[in-house]
Amino acid sequence: MTGNLAHIFRHPIKGHGREALASVALSVGACLPHDRRWAVAHDAARLGPGWNPCANFARGAKAPGLMAITARLDEATSRVTLRHPDLGELAFAPDDPADLPRFLDWVAPLNPPGRAQPVRIVTADRGMTDSDFPSISVQTTASLRDLSARMGRDLSMDRWRGNLWLDGADPFAEFAWIGRHLAIGSAVLRIEERITRCLATAVDPETGRRDADTLGGLQAAYGHQDFGVYAVVVEAGRVSAGDDWRLL
16 A cells, blocks of 8 residues: 655644644654654643653643644744634743743634643653653545545644645544555665544644534544554654655
8 A cells, every 4th residue: 555645733832822833753663853842731730750641731632722722843042922712912032931931922812711721731751642652643545535525524634733644545444554664765664553543633633612522523434533554664764755655
């Protein structure tokens, strides 16, 4: 099975914006560069050193408005520009404690009252992905089209917060790739496991409002709530939108 890499995305601050990329260099055993480099801990978080589970962080499953944020990272300065249709734009440095109050004020309207509220930004020596190993998520456009057709509506790929989107596969064929190697550009990834999805995917990424029962749609159509797969990089290399991919 072969096809091409349709899209590349990263999410500099976990749960707070997506950014499309044309090309990126992947390293062995590492997340996509700068993906989930930062995460926003809430006031009920119980954090240990390094990577921590998603329950410790502000995210779209609990605060739907966050899903409408887009992001742009300036790698040279480590400054992030966030944009939301209702809040406008904020440019700040996540590593600068002096910038934290501005970020918290800006994002406050997107966090529902009565829930744990964001209090600080943390980082680790790897991306703060939902997996407990440094992963890159792989999705296929065919699976998205199939689910959209079964639900009777077009579903944006931005609902799924994925890293790599592949054209050319059969719907949900990626679940049969677990344990196999995927070559894209000059990199090779090993497919590790399926991704079980959360309520964040029910949110329209244009408006930040829940409008689709994606979890119910997955369950009704396929008998599970999985979409996409996690992969790990086993051979370093550059991948670019439009690159061919193939299973090894």
